[in-house]
Amino acid sequence: xxxxxxxxxxxxxxxxxxxxxxxxxxxxxxxxxxxxxxxxxxxxxxxxxxxxxxxxxxxxxxxxxxxxxxxxxxxxxxxxxxxxxxxxxxxxxxxxxxxxxxxxxxxxxxxxxxxxxxxxxxxxxxxxxxxxxxxxxxxxxxxxxxxxxxxxxxxxxxxxxxxxxxxxxxxxxxxxxxxxxxxxxxxxxxxxxxxxxxxxxxxxxxxxxxxxxxxxxxxxxxxxxxxxxxxxxxxxxxxxxxxxxxxxxxxxxxxxxxxxxxxxxxxxxxxxxxxxxxxxxxxxxxxxxxxxxxxxxxxxxxxxxxxxxxxxxxxxxxxxxxxxxxxxxxxxxxxxxxxxxxxx
Numbered sequence: 001x002x003x004x005x006x007x008x009x010x011x012x013x014x015x016x017x018x019x020x021x022x023x024x025x026x027x028x029x030x031x032x033x034x035x036x037x038x039x040x041x042x043x044x045x046x047x048x049x050x051x052x053x054x055x056x057x058x059x060x061x062x063x064x065x066x067x068x069x070x071x072x073x074x075x076x077x078x079x080x081x082x083x084x085x086x087x088x089x090x091x092x093x094x095x096x097x098x099x100x101x102x103x104x105x106x107x108x109x110x111x112x113x114x115x116x117x118x119x120x121x122x123x124x125x126x127x128x129x130x131x132x133x134x135x136x137x138x139x140x141x142x143x144x145x146x147x148x149x150x151x152x153x154x155x156x157x158x159x160x161x162x163x164x165x166x167x168x169x170x171x172x173x174x175x176x177x178x179x180x181x182x183x184x185x186x187x188x189x190x191x192x193x194x195x196x197x198x199x200x201x202x203x204x205x206x207x208x209x210x211x212x213x214x215x216x217x218x219x220x221x222x223x224x225x226x227x228x229x230x231x232x233x234x235x236x237x238x239x240x241x242x243x244x245x246x247x248x249x250x251x252x253x254x255x256x257x258x259x260x261x262x263x264x265x266x267x268x269x270x271x272x273x274x275x276x277x278x279x280x281x282x283x284x285x286x287x288x289x290x291x292x293x294x295x296x297x298x299x300x301x302x303x304x305x306x307x308x309x310x311x312x313x314x315x316x317x318x319x320x321x322x323x324x325x326x327x328x329x330x331x332x333x334x335x336x337x338x339x340x341x342x343x344x
Contacts, residue, residue: 007064009039012055012078014046014070017096030067030094030122037126039065046074055081063089065334067125071097072145076313080142083135083331092125092334094118099314101145105209105223106131107339120336128334131341133223135330136208136312138322143312145209147324149271151182152203152233153311184234185308186274191230192267198274203233206269206324224342226328228265271322273308 011030015023027043034041044058055077059066066089068078075093082089095103096118103109108121138147148156184200191197205212207229210221221229307319335341 006040007038008062009034009041009065009067010055010058010063011041011043011067011069012046012074013043013068014074014096017070017074017098023096026069026094026096026118029118030069030125033122033126034065034067046070046077050077052077052080052084056084059085059089062087065090065092065125067092067094069094069096071095072099072101072313073097073315075102076142076144076315079135079144079331079333083142083327088332090130090332090334092121092128094121094125097314101209101212102313105211106333107336124334124336128336129339129341130332131224131335131339132329132332134208134226134228135327136206136228137325137327138206138310138312139318141312141317142327142330143208145313146205146207146212146311147317147322148203148205148311149187149273149308149320149322150185150201150203150233153205154182154309156314157309157311157316188270188272188274189230189232190270190272191263191265192269199232199234201232201234203231204271205231205233206265206271207231208326222342224329226266226326228269228324228326230263230265230269232261234261265324265326268323268325271320271324273306273320275306 011027011034013023013027013030017023031041031043042058044055055066059081063085066078066082068075068091074097075091075095078091082091093103093106093108095109100109103121108124110117110120133144135142135144136147137143182202184202185204186198186200187204189197189199189204208223210223212231221227307321309316310318310320310322
């Protein structure tokens with residue numbers, strides 16, 4: 001006897017995602033796929049005011065699948081809501097943003113000129129397998145990709161929507177090079193409440209993924225290992241900025257060595273801005289060096305920073321200090337059948 005009971009699915013989508021040209025086309029494609037697989041689907045279009053609680057309200061009465069379509073920011077809200085729901089709801093991810101870093105690390109996103117890059121992700125919604133992954137928690141807000149602070153973190157927040165639509169990842173390359181004119185931050189970093197270091201950096205990131213787009217963090221890094229990676233970016237020369245910017249823009253991280261310092265975080269990390277620093281930007285240093293060569297000595301300017309903007313998954317989220325913890329295996333996502341999963 002065939003059951004007439006249909007599964008309940010919700011489709012959360014960002015109509016203004018970075019690569020969204022005709023959102024009604026890919027939303028219709030997803031709904032058609034799910035309805036053909038036994039789902040009854042309700043769609044939820046996000047706005048700048050959409051938050052986790054709004055999505056949680058939809059999940060209170062239970063759901064069989066939550067699909068998140070958009071960039072890393074939209075996907076972050078869906079994953080946070082699913083991880084806090086009263087019953088575990090698997091999340092299907094359809095990357096329609098600019099960076100799509102989580103989707104790349106989950107094997108959901110293929111940039112192939114001969115095929116639609118969303119096809120694989122849409123097929124995974126009904127033909128994939130569940131994978132339970134970690135999330136990070138920054139000052140109470142959950143993230144899937146990375147939390148960051150500093151000029152290079154600010155560069156991720158900088159590009160305007162129209163530039164992301166027109167230039168894709170190259171919009172980020174330009175903003176990363178723009179950080180040449182910004183002074184590095186002097187940060188106090190406390191790791192697992194045991195080790196404290198002070199470092200001047202262009203960016204400090206705590207990541208949950210193995211490849212942030214500018215290099216492989218660690219061959220052992222996994223989304224389900226219960227560990228986050230602390231990454232300190234300290235470019236020294238102009239070509240370092242150019243290399244990182246265009247590697248990020250082209251998604252050329254891959255097997256190359258990451259051009260920064262990485263340390264494992266098993267429990268928590270705290271990031272604080274040291275209020276006074278005499279460090280200045282690379283452009284300032286080069287200009288003073290040029291003037292000093294002609295006998296015009298100039299004292300480095302005093303840069304005072306009391307706090308800095310905190311970033312999670314491409315969106316601004318308050319300011320420092322940032323306390324970041326790992327939430328092991330906090331949410332279930334759908335991944336391609338070939339995606340490697342550890343056996344407990």
